[in-house]
Amino acid sequence: MKNIILVGSGNVATHLGIALQNCNYKIVQVYSRSIKNAKKLAQKLNTNFTNDLTELKSADLVIVSVNDDAISSVLSQIKNTPLVHTSGSVGLNVFKEKFTNYGVCYPLQTFNKEVDINISEIPFCIEGNSLKFEKQLIVIAKALSNNVVKMNSQQRKKLHIAAVFACNFSNHMYSVANDLLEKNNIDFKILLPLIKKTIANIEKKKPKEVQTGPAKRKDTTIIQEHIAIIKEEEIKELYQKITDNIIKLHE
Amino acid sequence: MKNIILVGSGNVATHLGIALQNCNYKIVQVYSRSIKNAKKLAQKLNTNFTNDLTELKSADLVIVSVNDDAISSVLSQIKNTPLVHTSGSVGLNVFKEKFTNYGVCYPLQTFNKEVDINISEIPFCIEGNSLKFEKQLIVIAKALSNNVVKMNSQQRKKLHIAAVFACNFSNHMYSVANDLLEKNNIDFKILLPLIKKTIANIEKKKPKEVQTGPAKRKDTTIIQEHIAIIKEEEIKELYQKITDNIIKLHE
Numbered sequence: 001m002k003n004i005i006l007v008g009s010g011n012v013a014t015h016l017g018i019a020l021q022n023c024n025y026k027i028v029q030v031y032s033r034s035i036k037n038a039k040k041l042a043q044k045l046n047t048n049f050t051n052d053l054t055e056l057k058s059a060d061l062v063i064v065s066v067n068d069d070a071i072s073s074v075l076s077q078i079k080n081t082p083l084v085h086t087s088g089s090v091g092l093n094v095f096k097e098k099f100t101n102y103g104v105c106y107p108l109q110t111f112n113k114e115v116d117i118n119i120s121e122i123p124f125c126i127e128g129n130s131l132k133f134e135k136q137l138i139v140i141a142k143a144l145s146n147n148v149v150k151m152n153s154q155q156r157k158k159l160h161i162a163a164v165f166a167c168n169f170s171n172h173m174y175s176v177a178n179d180l181l182e183k184n185n186i187d188f189k190i191l192l193p194l195i196k197k198t199i200a201n202i203e204k205k206k207p208k209e210v211q212t213g214p215a216k217r218k219d220t221t222i223i224q225e226h227i228a229i230i231k232e233e234e235i236k237e238l239y240q241k242i243t244d245n246i247i248k249l250h251e
Numbered sequence: 252m253k254n255i256i257l258v259g260s261g262n263v264a265t266h267l268g269i270a271l272q273n274c275n276y277k278i279v280q281v282y283s284r285s286i287k288n289a290k291k292l293a294q295k296l297n298t299n300f301t302n303d304l305t306e307l308k309s310a311d312l313v314i315v316s317v318n319d320d321a322i323s324s325v326l327s328q329i330k331n332t333p334l335v336h337t338s339g340s341v342g343l344n345v346f347k348e349k350f351t352n353y354g355v356c357y358p359l360q361t362f363n364k365e366v367d368i369n370i371s372e373i374p375f376c377i378e379g380n381s382l383k384f385e386k387q388l389i390v391i392a393k394a395l396s397n398n399v400v401k402m403n404s405q406q407r408k409k410l411h412i413a414a415v416f417a418c419n420f421s422n423h424m425y426s427v428a429n430d431l432l433e434k435n436n437i438d439f440k441i442l443l444p445l446i447k448k449t450i451a452n453i454e455k456k457k458p459k460e461v462q463t464g465p466a467k468r469k470d471t472t473i474i475q476e477h478i479a480i481i482k483e484e485e486i487k488e489l490y491q492k493i494t495d496n497i498i499k500l501h502e
Contacts, residue, residue: 089473108445110463123441158435161477162428166442167449168464169493170421175458177413184409190374191417198418207426212361213419222340226412241492242420
């Protein structure tokens, strides 16, 4: 498995393409529905490009990195070839009966085209429709990353939800904090040591064990004072909801 | 201001006592309502101890590090002396008219007696009842930390709420994620690279600018799927609430 086609030209396709080339895989073609984007990535990778899925060359592996919503439609236009998608949310069943060798290669990371990423630290979650094909996928993933795990579609969906809580939702907590501080002329950076300490704690212990704060202590005086001080109705409700949830978890 | 009394023997008092001694301040006495705890910390600091506030020696500064609820009652038993409390939530007005020189020295960090802390990186928020006394407090804080800021009681309360969101609430997001992964035999450690990337992002940009995920994209298909998959009613509600909040913030 050395010749690879990238279907998609977004963040994941871009980072995977560069990393695969660095590991001596050959990207033989890039597809994007936008010919401009296909060309842009193909130039970066010094390879061919197309915006027509019926013109895909033959290759050892096709990597489909398009929006979740578009995967089904893209697959319907690809002839039988070994292939994977890179989505956390879409199950293996999206490939149905049409393909002989298919799987998922889900890199668990926020990708951004503009920012360099150390791909070797990114967890890759691998699933194949057969043990043999899965092994081949694992070989490729291990060339890219030191953190490769086998994971079925059900687990991957749960992992995606967990990632929404741990990353998207925690980032929103930082947004709310930032907003509150900005309105009071306090630099958000003052919170960084505390935020980093929180992360250092969960590297060593379970998050539940290192929970602190008024909700954990059931300090209703402070909780009521905080809710009274917060001006925005929806932030009041958010504070109350998460507080109730922490109190329940620690009962 | 070289001779200091510690009122309290908990996490903050312990770490402050050790750090102050390391900076050549002299801890002349430790008070705790529990004589056992007073003795324990006094032995660590090689100093005197008492469990009777009427027996406090005279000192340049008394640092009151007791539970928020107990501050008022402790102050009522202390004769006029220069003093500070270390709480984020309690205002300067707790000192009322009784004292001549008083203030707040609030270290913004989660303290744990068992874990060593690099106190020099901890932000210290300082407030004094006079410019002169505030300057003296800043000198002490700067001996301990490279991160000293002046902050009034109103700002400090807002900062405390922001810290609840950024640390206590984000830690709860990790707890929910951990719980979901444990139930599906997935190691929580798989999320650490993504969590660390989220922190790396907010060191460089505003949290709102680096928000990602289904809520940010208004991807209702995935949002509904996630809510359907989550089993616990209160976690479903939490997912929905935070999602609504993110969508509203990014409108």
